[in-house]
Amino acid sequence: MAKRIDVTDLNVYYGGFKAVEGxxxxxxxxxxxxxxxxxxxxxxxxLRTLNRMHEVIPGGRVEGKVxxxxxxxxxxxxxxxxxxRTIGMxxxxxxxxxxxxxxxxxxxxxxxxxxxxxxxxxxxxxxxxKGANLWNEVKDRLNKPGAGLSGGxxxxxxIARAIAVQPQVLLMDEPCSALDPISTLAIEDLIxxxxxxxxxxxVTHNMQQAARVSDRTAFFNLKATGEPGRLVEIGDTTRxxxxxxxxxxxxxxxxxxx
Amino acid sequence: xxxxxxxxxxDQAPGPDGKQPLQGDRASTGRFGDRLFGGAATxxxxxxxxxxxxxxxxxVVQAVPALMNNSESFFTSRVWAPxxxxxxxxxxxxxxxxxxxxxxxMLVAVPVGVAVALFITQYAPTWMRRPAAGLVDLLAAxxxxxxxxxxxxxxxxxxxxxxxxxxxALGWFxxxxxxxxxxxxxxxxxxVLAIMVLPIVxxxxxEVFDQTPIAHKEGALALGATQWEMIRTAVLPFGxxxxxxxxxxxxxxxxxxxxAVTFLVSALSDGSPWTWSLFNGGETFASxxxxxxxxxxxxxxxxxxxxxxLVLFVLTFVxxxxxxxxxxxxxxFTE
Numbered sequence: 001m002a003k004r005i006d007v008t009d010l011n012v013y014y015g016g017f018k019a020v021e022g023x024x025x026x027x028x029x030x031x032x033x034x035x036x037x038x039x040x041x042x043x044x045x046x047l048r049t050l051n052r053m054h055e056v057i058p059g060g061r062v063e064g065k066v067x068x069x070x071x072x073x074x075x076x077x078x079x080x081x082x083x084x085r086t087i088g089m090x091x092x093x094x095x096x097x098x099x100x101x102x103x104x105x106x107x108x109x110x111x112x113x114x115x116x117x118x119x120x121x122x123x124x125x126x127x128x129x130k131g132a133n134l135w136n137e138v139k140d141r142l143n144k145p146g147a148g149l150s151g152g153x154x155x156x157x158x159i160a161r162a163i164a165v166q167p168q169v170l171l172m173d174e175p176c177s178a179l180d181p182i183s184t185l186a187i188e189d190l191i192x193x194x195x196x197x198x199x200x201x202x203v204t205h206n207m208q209q210a211a212r213v214s215d216r217t218a219f220f221n222l223k224a225t226g227e228p229g230r231l232v233e234i235g236d237t238t239r240x241x242x243x244x245x246x247x248x249x250x251x252x253x254x255x256x257x258x
Numbered sequence: 259x260x261x262x263x264x265x266x267x268x269d270q271a272p273g274p275d276g277k278q279p280l281q282g283d284r285a286s287t288g289r290f291g292d293r294l295f296g297g298a299a300t301x302x303x304x305x306x307x308x309x310x311x312x313x314x315x316x317x318v319v320q321a322v323p324a325l326m327n328n329s330e331s332f333f334t335s336r337v338w339a340p341x342x343x344x345x346x347x348x349x350x351x352x353x354x355x356x357x358x359x360x361x362x363x364m365l366v367a368v369p370v371g372v373a374v375a376l377f378i379t380q381y382a383p384t385w386m387r388r389p390a391a392g393l394v395d396l397l398a399a400x401x402x403x404x405x406x407x408x409x410x411x412x413x414x415x416x417x418x419x420x421x422x423x424x425x426x427a428l429g430w431f432x433x434x435x436x437x438x439x440x441x442x443x444x445x446x447x448x449x450v451l452a453i454m455v456l457p458i459v460x461x462x463x464x465e466v467f468d469q470t471p472i473a474h475k476e477g478a479l480a481l482g483a484t485q486w487e488m489i490r491t492a493v494l495p496f497g498x499x500x501x502x503x504x505x506x507x508x509x510x511x512x513x514x515x516x517x518a519v520t521f522l523v524s525a526l527s528d529g530s531p532w533t534w535s536l537f538n539g540g541e542t543f544a545s546x547x548x549x550x551x552x553x554x555x556x557x558x559x560x561x562x563x564x565x566x567x568l569v570l571f572v573l574t575f576v577x578x579x580x581x582x583x584x585x586x587x588x589x590x591f592t593e
């Protein structure tokens with residue numbers, strides 16, 4: 001159910017612009033890896049290369065290698081659609097499909113996979129909503145529009161939608177940045193539960209959040225404006241926060257910049 | 259309900275002075291600029307409503323006396339002899355021609371227009387999008403007389419063998435039965451109308467498809483949707499109300515299109531037998547009225563034409579209302 005990601009020497013480009021340079025790292029299965037760093041350092045861009053979502057933006061391409069266990073995600077025979085079915089994603093702003101009910105939102109990915117059986121769908125929708133800690137709040141209004149929920153509920157709906165297709169890895173791009181503290185707490189609790197089943201990578205601007213939810217933390221930075229972002233260091237979250245190897249990490253964490 | 263997030267209960271809470279935050283009318287400050295603009299907007303709104311109502315009143319007032327004198331059934335007769343001592347007129351033929359020709363136009367124009375819009379917004383390479391969109395907008399601006407000319411001189415000869423082929427292959431079916439008429443048949447006019455309204459459907463659909471939030475598209479793609487699946491889950495549902503509005507606008511134009519139809523139509527001679535065939539001729543409301551504008555010699559005669567115009571007016575009104583209802587019914591599921 002959960003797989004390891006190995007990235008080797010990855011460069012990310014948008015057209016002629018090199019956005020991220022030379023990233024190598026391992027993301028451990030059944031753990032939470034947090035990416036922190038100042039705005040524009042390429043952490044979201046890098047996250048999107050892990051399920052080939054960066055290719056959606058015209059001109060987006062990579063050099064280097066990303067392995068999911070023993071599968072090369074950028075092999076020429078690999079279909080990006082397959083990659084995205086294996087590696088799910090939750091976005092910064094909750095984006096439930098506005099024309100769909102709560103039920104249909106969760107079932108959307110399954111239907112794309114060709115699941116039609118009503119019983120199977122019912123079962124997975126319920127499990128996924130329970131998995132996203134949303135079931136009790138919405139079980140009586142599954143046919144109401146997903147857009148009618150609060151921001152925090154919408155984000156948990158999006159998480160339910162992502163986990164309904166049973167991905168190997170779940171990528172989260174600042175999933176709490178549009179939410180109030182209570183909704184944020186609910187999502188963080190949820191991440192703690194989800195890591196028993198999934199490999200989770202989360203980008204966050206909030207260092208306390210990284211410290212609270214992650215097992216390992218990666219710090220990204222750029223040398224100067226206009227330069228590509230790069231990975232400064234990655235390690236156990238406690239070590240990164242208490243005893244970072246690099247001066248830049250220390251400076252960022254102690255609030256001296258960023 | 260908006261999907262804008264980051265909204266919390268605090269946004270609705272009373273401010274420090276205990277007043278609700280400014281919303282709707284309360285946002286109006288009563289300053290000169292506000293009053294001027296508010297007044298101008300109100301007047302414009304009232305004028306539009308008044309205009310439509312006055313047109314309706316005009317049509318009814320003019321039509322009723324003629325209808326009272328009518329010795330035929332207005333809706334089910336095909337006779338058109340509004341002049342003379344005993345006026346007799348019915349609109350069956352115009353109603354049939356107008357509705358079928360417009361239906362054919364919509365059946366062709368809406369799917370093709372939506373497909374073209376999807377191509378321009380989703381599939382075409384970036385460099386091609388703007389020129390293609392501009393071209394479509396330009397097509398929408400072609401005057402209808404030009405379509406009429408083109409239909410008569412260039413398209414009719416090309417369409418003739420097509421009609422012959424359909425008649426020989428599907429002639430057993432009443433809708434496609436041969437009638438001996440070629441050129442300005444209902445079917446042909448429907449196709450020309452389709453080409454005329456295609457740019458309207460395309461231009462407006464393109465506009466809404468283009469506005470599909472990237473978040474929705476990425477949401478679908480991140481679930482492992484292919485491009486077409488992404489279009490089905492994100493773009494089409496988002497654009498649906500816009501496509502319906504575009505179709506209604508197009509249908510309105512098709513129903514009321516006058517000059518091109520007048521140009522092309524094969525009028526039927528009096529007393530020709532009724533057929534269900536789309537390869538029959540026949541006047542539409544608009545072409546009948548336009549063709550006979552010279553005949554408005556006395557109020558009784560004029561009233562007959564105005565009554566026909568009134569039916570067209572009501573027809574477009576009904577079509578638009580249905581579209582409103584369709585859009586409204588799904589409103590909770592749109593932003």
